[in-house]
Amino acid sequence: MSLPTNTISTADWVAAARDWHLRNTAGLFEDPYASKLCGWRLKLVHLIRPLEWVLFKVVLKPIVPSSMCVIMRARYAEESLERLIEKGIRQYVILGAGMDSFAFRRPDLLDRIDSFEVDHPVTQRKKLRRIEHAGLKVPPNHHFVAADLSEVSPVEALAGTSFNASEPAFISLLGVSYYLTPEDLASTLRGIASGMCKGTRIVVDYMFDVQSSDPATHNMRRKMLKFVAKRGEPMRSSYSMDAMHRLMAEAGFRAVENFRMTDLTDAYSKNLPPLAVEPPDMFGFANFEVK
Ligand SMILES: C[S@@+](CC[C@H](N)C(=O)[O-])C[C@H]1O[C@@H](n2cnc3c(N)ncnc32)[C@H](O)[C@@H]1O
Structure with a gap:
């Protein structure tokens, strides 16, 4: 699967979105490195505040609520990791x-583990250049692995590390x-379940199919699909909670939790000022374990 090289990518x-959240909304997740890694075009926007305001408050207004899910998924995944490290x-x-x-953000956790980031070669090349440009030091127990997940399984990608x-x-x-087809996601999951040991845990966020998502989000969904497709990264799959459960079970996982991301809103906004943007009910969270 090819990714465009010269546009602002969805990863950027x-x-x-994490940078915007850090400086403008409630503190659900703090990523002080986001502005260093988002690429020069978005960094420029970050530096010119009026431009940033117009971008997030006007141009991207129809899809900005979905960025809350970016923040929530990052927090949920790292909380899950913290518990599993214990x-x-x-x-x-x-x-x-x-x-x-x-x-760079979690030396407290990285002190106790090895971490491996696997990404499409196009994205990872860009990131490594940015890391170097920002003068960031990669910890010795953090490893970069370039792989196209539509071509190789995570286990194949990690071989040799x-x-x-x-x-x-x-x-x-x-x-x-x-961004993966259902077939590519299923084959990635099967590769993990068959190649990694029992007890290995995976956390995946997924988009609900139209029938499972709140009708109030359908317009945002259309705009989001158009936004990413225009940038060369079309979204290729969506699921009901049952369909995700089946996909995971068929691949060799048992459910730990499978829920609507908005179920986290109350817990995550406790002790914080009201969230500036309510997350839309259009994504699910699957937390599964290799059987
Ligand atoms: C929206 S970004 C998410 C990045 C990050 N996980 C986050 O939450 O900030 C989508 C990521 O999926 C990666 N990706 C998409 N298709 C891929 C493929 N076939 N193989 C490997 N990575 C892929 C892209 O390179 C990109 O890093």
Whole structure:
């Protein structure tokens, strides 16, 4: 599967969303590295505040609520990782990592684990250039692996690194499932379940199919699909909660949790000022374990 090389990618946009959240809305997730990794065009927007305001408050207004799901998925995944580290997990695999700054942001967790970020070569090349340009130091136990998940399984991609498939791992697949066809997602999941050991956990956010999402979000959904397709990254799949459960079970996983992302809104907004933007009810969260 090819990705465009010369546009602002969805990975750049979601990094800009984390940066916008850090400085403008409630503190659900703090990513002080997002502005360094989002690419020069969005960095410029970040520096020119009136331009940034126009972009987020006017141009992107119809789809900005979906950016809350970018924030919530990042928080949920890292909270899950924290709990699993307490239970002894020592490997974290970030599939389709984009501009995720875990390596720089969480030395507290990285002190206790090895992390591996697997991404499409086009995105990862860009990220490595940005890391170098920003003068960021990659910790020795954080590893970069370039792979197209529509061509190789995560296990094949990780072969040749220090990843140990006979030890359980925590895997995140955030903001990626909908860019894969259902067949490619199923084959990625099967590859994980058959190649990694029992107890390996995966957290995946997924887009609801039209019937499962709140009708009030349908217009936003149409605009979001158009926005990403125009940038060369069409969304290719969506699921009901039952369909996601079946896909996971058929691949070899058992459910830990499978829920609507908006179920987290109350818990995440406790002790915070009201969320500036309500997350739309159009994404689900699957947290499954290799049987
Ligand atoms: C919207 S970004 C999400 C990035 C990150 N997980 C986050 O939440 O900020 C989508 C990511 O999926 C990756 N991706 C899409 N198709 C892929 C494929 N076939 N193989 C590997 N990565 C892919 C892109 O390179 C990009 O990093």
